[in-house]
Amino acid sequence: MSIDASPAYHLPNSMGRIILLGMEEILGKDGLKSVLNASGLPRWSGGLPGWSGGLPRRSGGYPPDDMHLGFSFEDLSQLQVALEDLYGARSGRGLALRSGRAGFKFGLRQFGQQLGLNEVSFRLLPMSEKLPQGAELLAGLFNQFSDERVRVETCETHILWHIERCPVCWGRESYEPLCHLAVGLLQEALYWVSGGKNFIVEEIACIARGDPACTIAIDRQPLD
Ligand SMILES: [Zn+2]
Numbered sequence: 001m002s003i004d005a006s007p008a009y010h011l012p013n014s015m016g017r018i019i020l021l022g023m024e025e026i027l028g029k030d031g032l033k034s035v036l037n038a039s040g041l042p043r044w045s046g047g048l049p050g051w052s053g054g055l056p057r058r059s060g061g062y063p064p065d066d067m068h069l070g071f072s073f074e075d076l077s078q079l080q081v082a083l084e085d086l087y088g089a090r091s092g093r094g095l096a097l098r099s100g101r102a103g104f105k106f107g108l109r110q111f112g113q114q115l116g117l118n119e120v121s122f123r124l125l126p127m128s129e130k131l132p133q134g135a136e137l138l139a140g141l142f143n144q145f146s147d148e149r150v151r152v153e154t155c156e157t158h159i160l161w162h163i164e165r166c167p168v169c170w171g172r173e174s175y176e177p178l179c180h181l182a183v184g185l186l187q188e189a190l191y192w193v194s195g196g197k198n199f200i201v202e203e204i205a206c207i208a209r210g211d212p213a214c215t216i217a218i219d220r221q222p223l224d
Pocket of ligand 1: 168208
Protein backbone atom coordinates (compact mmCIF):
# COMPACT_ATOMS: atom_id res chain seq x y z
CA MET A 1 0.00 0.00 0.00
CA SER A 2 1.30 3.44 -0.79
CA ILE A 3 1.00 6.21 1.75
CA ASP A 4 0.06 9.51 0.16
CA ALA A 5 1.65 12.49 1.90
CA SER A 6 -1.58 14.47 1.60
CA PRO A 7 -4.47 12.00 1.62
CA ALA A 8 -7.50 13.20 -0.25
CA TYR A 9 -10.24 11.94 2.04
CA HIS A 10 -10.93 12.82 5.63
CA LEU A 11 -13.27 12.55 8.56
CA PRO A 12 -13.87 15.65 10.65
CA ASN A 13 -11.58 15.98 13.65
CA SER A 14 -14.48 15.41 16.02
CA MET A 15 -15.21 12.00 14.48
CA GLY A 16 -11.53 11.05 14.68
CA ARG A 17 -11.59 12.13 18.29
CA ILE A 18 -14.68 10.00 19.00
CA ILE A 19 -13.00 6.95 17.43
CA LEU A 20 -9.90 7.45 19.59
CA LEU A 21 -12.01 7.91 22.73
CA GLY A 22 -13.81 4.67 21.94
CA MET A 23 -10.51 2.86 21.39
CA GLU A 24 -9.12 4.31 24.60
CA GLU A 25 -12.09 2.98 26.56
CA ILE A 26 -11.39 -0.56 25.31
CA LEU A 27 -7.58 -0.60 25.10
CA GLY A 28 -6.73 1.70 27.99
CA LYS A 29 -4.61 4.79 27.60
CA ASP A 30 -1.32 2.87 27.36
CA GLY A 31 -2.75 0.34 24.93
CA LEU A 32 -3.99 3.08 22.65
CA LYS A 33 -0.64 4.82 22.89
CA SER A 34 1.08 1.67 21.65
CA VAL A 35 -1.42 1.37 18.80
CA LEU A 36 -0.91 5.01 17.84
CA ASN A 37 2.84 4.58 17.84
CA ALA A 38 2.62 1.40 15.79
CA SER A 39 0.32 3.20 13.34
CA GLY A 40 2.85 5.95 12.80
CA LEU A 41 0.38 8.36 14.41
CA PRO A 42 2.07 9.38 17.66
CA ARG A 43 0.89 12.94 17.04
CA TRP A 44 -2.53 11.97 18.33
CA SER A 45 -1.18 10.58 21.60
CA GLY A 46 0.43 13.76 22.91
CA GLY A 47 1.60 16.87 21.17
CA LEU A 48 -1.61 18.63 20.31
CA PRO A 49 -2.97 21.44 22.41
CA GLY A 50 -5.97 20.76 24.61
CA TRP A 51 -9.49 21.39 23.51
CA SER A 52 -12.80 22.47 24.87
CA GLY A 53 -15.93 20.53 24.15
CA GLY A 54 -18.53 18.32 25.70
CA LEU A 55 -16.23 15.33 26.11
CA PRO A 56 -13.90 14.47 29.00
CA ARG A 57 -10.76 16.53 29.40
CA ARG A 58 -8.52 13.55 30.14
CA SER A 59 -8.00 13.06 26.43
CA GLY A 60 -5.85 16.06 25.55
CA GLY A 61 -3.73 15.23 22.53
CA TYR A 62 -6.52 13.77 20.43
CA PRO A 63 -7.83 15.66 17.41
CA PRO A 64 -9.60 18.87 18.40
CA ASP A 65 -13.35 18.87 18.84
CA ASP A 66 -14.25 20.58 15.58
CA MET A 67 -15.67 19.73 12.17
CA HIS A 68 -12.52 20.51 10.20
CA LEU A 69 -11.69 17.61 7.86
CA GLY A 70 -8.42 16.73 9.57
CA PHE A 71 -8.50 12.99 10.31
CA SER A 72 -7.47 11.13 7.18
CA PHE A 73 -8.89 7.84 5.95
CA GLU A 74 -5.32 6.53 6.03
CA ASP A 75 -5.03 7.39 9.72
CA LEU A 76 -8.08 5.30 10.51
CA SER A 77 -7.03 2.44 8.28
CA GLN A 78 -3.52 2.36 9.80
CA LEU A 79 -5.04 2.18 13.28
CA GLN A 80 -6.84 -1.03 12.25
CA VAL A 81 -3.59 -2.46 10.84
CA ALA A 82 -1.80 -1.70 14.11
CA LEU A 83 -4.56 -3.31 16.18
CA GLU A 84 -4.17 -6.53 14.20
CA ASP A 85 -0.36 -6.37 14.28
CA LEU A 86 -0.17 -5.81 18.04
CA TYR A 87 -2.97 -8.08 19.24
CA GLY A 88 -3.21 -10.64 16.42
CA ALA A 89 -5.88 -10.78 13.74
CA ARG A 90 -8.54 -12.45 15.86
CA SER A 91 -8.16 -10.38 19.03
CA GLY A 92 -7.58 -7.25 17.00
CA ARG A 93 -10.89 -7.82 15.28
CA GLY A 94 -12.70 -8.20 18.61
CA LEU A 95 -11.07 -5.06 19.97
CA ALA A 96 -12.05 -3.11 16.86
CA LEU A 97 -15.66 -4.25 17.26
CA ARG A 98 -15.75 -3.22 20.90
CA SER A 99 -14.04 0.08 20.11
CA GLY A 100 -16.75 0.80 17.55
CA ARG A 101 -19.43 0.09 20.13
CA ALA A 102 -17.75 2.36 22.66
CA GLY A 103 -17.25 5.03 20.00
CA PHE A 104 -20.97 5.15 19.26
CA LYS A 105 -21.66 6.21 22.84
CA PHE A 106 -19.29 9.16 22.51
CA GLY A 107 -20.76 9.92 19.11
CA LEU A 108 -24.28 9.93 20.50
CA ARG A 109 -23.26 12.47 23.12
CA GLN A 110 -21.80 14.65 20.38
CA PHE A 111 -24.28 14.23 17.54
CA GLY A 112 -27.42 12.72 19.09
CA GLN A 113 -29.34 15.95 19.28
CA GLN A 114 -28.31 17.01 15.79
CA LEU A 115 -29.47 13.66 14.43
CA GLY A 116 -32.83 14.00 16.10
CA LEU A 117 -32.52 10.60 17.75
CA ASN A 118 -33.78 11.98 21.03
CA GLU A 119 -36.85 13.62 19.58
CA VAL A 120 -40.18 12.22 20.64
CA SER A 121 -41.31 11.85 17.02
CA PHE A 122 -38.40 9.48 16.42
CA ARG A 123 -38.63 7.63 19.70
CA LEU A 124 -42.31 6.86 19.23
CA LEU A 125 -41.87 5.29 15.81
CA PRO A 126 -42.59 1.56 15.61
CA MET A 127 -39.43 -0.52 15.51
CA SER A 128 -40.00 -1.48 11.88
CA GLU A 129 -39.65 2.18 10.89
CA LYS A 130 -37.22 3.23 13.57
CA LEU A 131 -34.33 1.10 12.37
CA PRO A 132 -34.34 2.19 8.70
CA GLN A 133 -34.94 5.82 9.66
CA GLY A 134 -32.16 5.73 12.26
CA ALA A 135 -29.83 4.22 9.65
CA GLU A 136 -30.72 6.98 7.16
CA LEU A 137 -30.09 9.67 9.77
CA LEU A 138 -26.71 8.20 10.68
CA ALA A 139 -25.72 7.78 7.04
CA GLY A 140 -26.69 11.41 6.43
CA LEU A 141 -24.29 12.49 9.17
CA PHE A 142 -21.35 10.77 7.44
CA ASN A 143 -22.39 11.96 3.99
CA GLN A 144 -22.83 15.56 5.08
CA PHE A 145 -19.81 16.05 7.30
CA SER A 146 -17.16 13.59 6.11
CA ASP A 147 -15.73 12.19 2.89
CA GLU A 148 -17.16 8.78 3.80
CA ARG A 149 -20.09 7.81 1.57
CA VAL A 150 -22.88 5.61 2.87
CA ARG A 151 -26.01 4.41 1.11
CA VAL A 152 -28.76 2.66 3.01
CA GLU A 153 -30.89 0.03 1.35
CA THR A 154 -33.85 -1.44 3.15
CA CYS A 155 -35.64 -4.65 2.27
CA GLU A 156 -38.13 -6.74 4.15
CA THR A 157 -35.63 -8.74 6.18
CA HIS A 158 -32.47 -6.63 6.19
CA ILE A 159 -31.03 -3.17 6.20
CA LEU A 160 -27.95 -2.98 4.01
CA TRP A 161 -25.44 -0.32 5.01
CA HIS A 162 -23.30 0.21 1.92
CA ILE A 163 -20.11 2.17 2.63
CA GLU A 164 -19.19 3.18 -0.89
CA ARG A 165 -16.10 5.12 0.19
CA CYS A 166 -14.79 3.53 3.36
CA PRO A 167 -12.14 4.91 5.71
CA VAL A 168 -11.86 1.77 7.87
CA CYS A 169 -10.22 -0.45 5.23
CA TRP A 170 -8.83 2.40 3.14
CA GLY A 171 -5.96 1.22 0.90
CA ARG A 172 -5.95 -2.33 2.30
CA GLU A 173 -6.26 -5.68 0.58
CA SER A 174 -7.62 -8.78 2.26
CA TYR A 175 -9.48 -12.04 1.72
CA GLU A 176 -11.73 -11.26 4.67
CA PRO A 177 -13.90 -8.22 5.39
CA LEU A 178 -11.98 -5.77 7.58
CA CYS A 179 -14.39 -3.10 8.76
CA HIS A 180 -15.09 -4.42 12.26
CA LEU A 181 -15.04 -0.95 13.76
CA ALA A 182 -18.00 0.00 11.55
CA VAL A 183 -19.83 -3.20 12.49
CA GLY A 184 -19.37 -2.40 16.19
CA LEU A 185 -20.63 1.12 15.72
CA LEU A 186 -23.79 -0.14 14.02
CA GLN A 187 -24.31 -2.87 16.65
CA GLU A 188 -24.30 -0.27 19.40
CA ALA A 189 -26.46 2.13 17.39
CA LEU A 190 -29.06 -0.63 16.96
CA TYR A 191 -28.84 -1.56 20.62
CA TRP A 192 -29.49 2.03 21.58
CA VAL A 193 -32.23 2.76 19.04
CA SER A 194 -34.10 -0.44 19.91
CA GLY A 195 -33.91 0.12 23.66
CA GLY A 196 -31.49 -2.72 24.41
CA LYS A 197 -32.00 -5.36 21.76
CA ASN A 198 -29.27 -7.20 19.87
CA PHE A 199 -29.26 -7.82 16.15
CA ILE A 200 -27.20 -9.91 13.78
CA VAL A 201 -24.87 -7.45 12.08
CA GLU A 202 -22.42 -8.83 9.58
CA GLU A 203 -20.08 -7.39 6.99
CA ILE A 204 -20.89 -9.29 3.81
CA ALA A 205 -18.78 -7.36 1.31
CA CYS A 206 -15.60 -5.30 1.67
CA ILE A 207 -13.73 -3.00 -0.71
CA ALA A 208 -10.47 -4.51 0.61
CA ARG A 209 -11.66 -7.80 -0.86
CA GLY A 210 -12.39 -6.26 -4.23
CA ASP A 211 -16.11 -5.69 -3.68
CA PRO A 212 -17.59 -2.41 -4.93
CA ALA A 213 -18.59 -1.33 -1.40
CA CYS A 214 -18.22 -2.40 2.20
CA THR A 215 -21.68 -3.75 2.90
CA ILE A 216 -22.92 -4.42 6.39
CA ALA A 217 -26.11 -6.46 6.60
CA ILE A 218 -28.38 -5.87 9.56
CA ASP A 219 -31.06 -8.43 10.33
CA ARG A 220 -34.19 -6.40 11.08
CA GLN A 221 -35.46 -9.04 13.51
CA PRO A 222 -33.81 -8.73 16.92
CA LEU A 223 -32.28 -11.79 18.55
CA ASP A 224 -34.00 -11.26 21.88
ZN1 LIG B 1 -14.31 -0.92 4.44
